[in-house]
Amino acid sequence: MAAKPRIIIVGGGLGGLWATMRVVERGFNVDLFSLFPVKRSHSCCAQGGINAVLDVKGQNDSIHQHIVDTIKGGDYLADQPPIRNLCDEAPGVIRTFDRMGVTFSRTPEGIMDQRLFGGVKNKRTAFAGATTGQQLLYASDEQVRRYEAGGAVTKYESWDFLSLVLDENGVCRGTTAMDLSNMQVREFRADAVIVATGGLALIYGRSTMSSNSTGAPAARVFQQGAKFANGEFIQFHPTGMPGHDKNRLMSEACRGEGGRIWVPRKEGDTRDPLEIPEDERFYFLEEWYPAYGNTVPRDVASRAICRVVRHMKLGIGGKDLVYLDLTHLPREFLETKLGGILEMYRTFFGEDPCERPMQIFPATHYSMGGIWVDFEKDEQTGGMVSVHARNHATSIPGLYAAGECDFAYHGANRLGANSLLSASFSGQVAGDAAVAYVKGLGKDNAELPQSVYDSERKKQEEVNQAVMTSDGGENPFALHRELGDLMREDVFVERSNEGLDRALDGIGKLKERSHRVSLDDQSSWSNQSLSWARQVQDMILLGEVIAKCARMRDECRGSHYKAEFELKIPEGKFEGDPEYAEYKAKWKANNDKWLKHTIVTHTADGPQVDYKPVDLSVLPPDKPRDYR
Amino acid sequence: MSKEIVFKIRRQDGPSTSAYWEEFRMPHSPGHNVVSALMYLREHPVNSRGEKVQPIVWDSNCMEEVCGACSMIINDVPRQACAALIDELEQPIVLEPLSKFPLIRDLMVDRQKMFDALLKVKAWVPMDGSWDIHRHAPLIAPDDQSIRYLFSRCMTCGCCMEACPQFHENSAFIGPAPIGQVDLHNSHPTGKYAREGRLHAVMGDGGITDCGNAQNCVQVCPKDIPLTDAIARIGRQTTAQWLRDLFVK
Known part of the structure; x- marks a missing residue:
């Protein structure tokens, strides 16, 4: 071990910043890498809020209920002990954010307000206007800057993480990264590395994500041996606003605050929405799911919208669009509760949502799957041991993962406002874990010879060289567009094995083409085409993982839906009815077969898929998800 | 079209x-x-x-x-x-x-200058650490929260700095955005405990007195942040601080 152990953190969104705080507070220094100034990270796009049971709304909310909602919301596919800690410690996370000075919205008494979100029945979501993620990110950024001022944090902003440096035993001992100004590759020593590199929805071309959320770092550690889990589970947010560059998100808070989703009842109705009388509007979520109405979980809402548009042909003007209507709510109320998002709709669509219903459609949003991470179970509490080197450890010793790039907590579907929570919480846990790991290394962890680092750096320089000199004629920007089109066509909300086979075939061709690019930019200075061409190769690789996992899972669970394998809840039948009992028996048999994690290993011949049991020790699955 | x-x-x-x-x-x-x-x-x-x-x-x-x-x-x-x-x-x-x-x-x-300025003015609420102390921050009146929220949305985008005639290569002026962040943190119930350090950071050469009151900053801010209000408030606070430094210390 070097004289002063160092920990590298890749990614400066909420996960990376919380990990940084934790590592510094436990006495170690951090080298923090990011593609851009960390304050611009994608966490800033989260709008609606962060879940924690504060029980300030007279609803007898409980941490137990938060645990149950999260587990059921994820269709039982997440390991349950870590969820217990996530929900237990959520109020503490919120209190800490409060102390950091986050401008949480207040009640008239000056306490934190809480709002309703999807998949739950209690008001449990703390928020700061409609820019909660931005506010939480900035507060964390400020605290990390405070540590930077004290010399404990060194930032490498505008650096692209390229690879891990592994020793002969496969232990992570550092990284290589590329300076995005002069395009030079450098190696960095570290005793532990945490990747907190966010989501991957750019694989779908247009999504709700920032233009840097490519998943490339996850693909890079995956190729070096880190296992990837539950890749098929991608959340499609029901209320996206379609655009050329991205599908901007209209927060779930719109529905939480009373927004209603509808289409005209009559196919081909071209009337102005304001002229369509109430009884000629089809509020399909309210009709189909009276108990939760418009606040059903995201997977349920997205499928319902696709059903109405694609199968019942009731999309607005025959297009892939439905109405999200706020016009029945008072303007003042909307401006207070949803100001930021309304402003965004006005800016980008040019209409006022207080006056006219918004037009929305599901958009690729969040990856529940990601880098597989471990946890140390606490047999006494049934949760996870709070501080342990196994928590959030990947399958590469010395490498940790936190935030959206890991696979934990959300199972087959994430509940709204649980991601700001899991990003912050998992960053904290991974930071603690990395420190515990480094402390346990001892003196026998001899310093690695420079030649190991040199050889990894040279390898990465050669990859750059190959991309720069290749003249196969392919345009990396066009390849990305094609990848997105393909993923949105056949690996979207509704999937079929036929479509997925087609997708895998198409991805195979793209993969091969991605190694035959010709870059229009030959400069060695700030060459965005070079870094993009490499990221496109990585996106194609993860696209293949997602499609392969989806192809192999012959069932419906959470966000993963194949009509052919759907177990339908008998209409109008509930617990106690023989027809329902029959359905439940089938549901249990299906769980016996499919309630397991998909675990993917990278091989030269493509992704190799295995399965692993889920830890169900907190809430055994004895009731199907039912939001009617 | x-x-x-x-x-x-x-x-x-x-x-x-x-x-x-x-x-x-x-x-x-x-x-x-x-x-x-x-x-x-x-x-x-x-x-x-x-x-x-x-x-x-x-x-x-x-x-x-x-x-x-x-x-x-x-x-x-x-x-x-x-x-x-x-x-x-x-x-x-x-x-x-x-x-x-x-x-x-x-x-x-390269807008590193702006992030350096945030470090210089200590734009954060000082705290022991990110662990839970089982207490919230003090209560904040909804009206105070609303004003702070205007400033907490500053994206460090640099539009106000670009529009400011006093902020340029040959001037030491720190620019409008960092002053807005001084105001944000000085108005927090515990953040204000450290206001002196922030005020000293915007006093003297390159500090708040370099503002020429052109008011371009508020006109270009994409988030309509009332930066000139912050400059006025921090101007008053620095004057008071100057007097305190002179007579009390």
Whole structure:
């Protein structure tokens, strides 16, 4: 071990910043890498809020209920002990954010307000206007800057993480990264590395994500041996606003605050929405799911919208669009509760949502799957041991993962406002874990010879060289567009094995083409085409993982839906009815077969898929998800 | 509505080479903004003379006007490119990099100065650490929260700095955005315990007295942050601090 152990953190969104705080507070220094100034990270796009049971709304909310909602919301596919800690410690996370000075919205008494979100029945979501993620990110950024001022944090902003440096035993001992100004590759020593590199929805071309959320770092550690889990589970947010560059998100808070989703009842109705009388509007979520109405979980809402548009042909003007209507709510109320998002709709669509219903459609949003991470179970509490080197450890010793790039907590579907929570919480846990790991290394962890680092750096320089000199004629920007089109066509909300086979075939061709690019930019200075061409190769690789996992899972669970394998809840039948009992028996048999994690290993011949049991020790699955 | 989108873009291959103008034409379709159009041009890097050129380099991330990355000068106004809708702009659309920051390439500049300023003015609430102490911060009145919220949305995008006549290469002036952050943290119930340090950071050379009261900053701020209110409040606080320093210490 070097004289002063160092920990590298890749990614400066909420996960990376919380990990940084934790590592510094436990006495170690951090080298923090990011593609851009960390304050611009994608966490800033989260709008609606962060879940924690504060029980300030007279609803007898409980941490137990938060645990149950999260587990059921994820269709039982997440390991349950870590969820217990996530929900237990959520109020503490919120209190800490409060102390950091986050401008949480207040009640008239000056306490934190809480709002309703999807998949739950209690008001449990703390928020700061409609820019909660931005506010939480900035507060964390400020605290990390405070540590930077004290010399404990060194930032490498505008650096692209390229690879891990592994020793002969496969232990992570550092990284290589590329300076995005002069395009030079450098190696960095570290005793532990945490990747907190966010989501991957750019694989779908247009999504709700920032233009840097490519998943490339996850693909890079995956190729070096880190296992990837539950890749098929991608959340499609029901209320996206379609655009050329991205599908901007209209927060779930719109529905939480009373927004209603509808289409005209009559196919081909071209009337102005304001002229369509109430009884000629089809509020399909309210009709189909009276108990939760418009606040059903995201997977349920997205499928319902696709059903109405694609199968019942009731999309607005025959297009892939439905109405999200706020016009029945008072303007003042909307401006207070949803100001930021309304402003965004006005800016980008040019209409006022207080006056006219918004037009929305599901958009690729969040990856529940990601880098597989471990946890140390606490047999006494049934949760996870709070501080342990196994928590959030990947399958590469010395490498940790936190935030959206890991696979934990959300199972087959994430509940709204649980991601700001899991990003912050998992960053904290991974930071603690990395420190515990480094402390346990001892003196026998001899310093690695420079030649190991040199050889990894040279390898990465050669990859750059190959991309720069290749003249196969392919345009990396066009390849990305094609990848997105393909993923949105056949690996979207509704999937079929036929479509997925087609997708895998198409991805195979793209993969091969991605190694035959010709870059229009030959400069060695700030060459965005070079870094993009490499990221496109990585996106194609993860696209293949997602499609392969989806192809192999012959069932419906959470966000993963194949009509052919759907177990339908008998209409109008509930617990106690023989027809329902029959359905439940089938549901249990299906769980016996499919309630397991998909675990993917990278091989030269493509992704190799295995399965692993889920830890169900907190809430055994004895009731199907039912939001009617 | 024209069937084409025409851009005139100020380009520069690197910090030490000279700048040049290049014109681009692309097909029009409704709903484009400057970033989505630049994405099209990146995939089709051909200028209006039909010559293949190097793809334009620019900065962007969130594409929904919350990250602050894509600031540039569009038809003479510093603003976020993602929120600049093509159909609302006069053509040819003239794009230039921010001029008050070191140029990296084309439309991309280095705004490290702004982050350095946040460090200098200690724009944070001092706390023991990120662990839970089982207590909230003190209560905050909804009205106070609303005012603080205006300032906590500052994206460090640099538009106010670009528009400020006092902020430039040959001046030490810290600029409007960091002063807004001093105000934000000085108004927090526990953040104000450390107000002296922040005030000292904006007193003296390059500090708040360098503000020439041109009020350009509020006009260009994409988030309508009332920066001049903050400058007025912090101006009063620094005066009081100056007197305290003189007589009390």
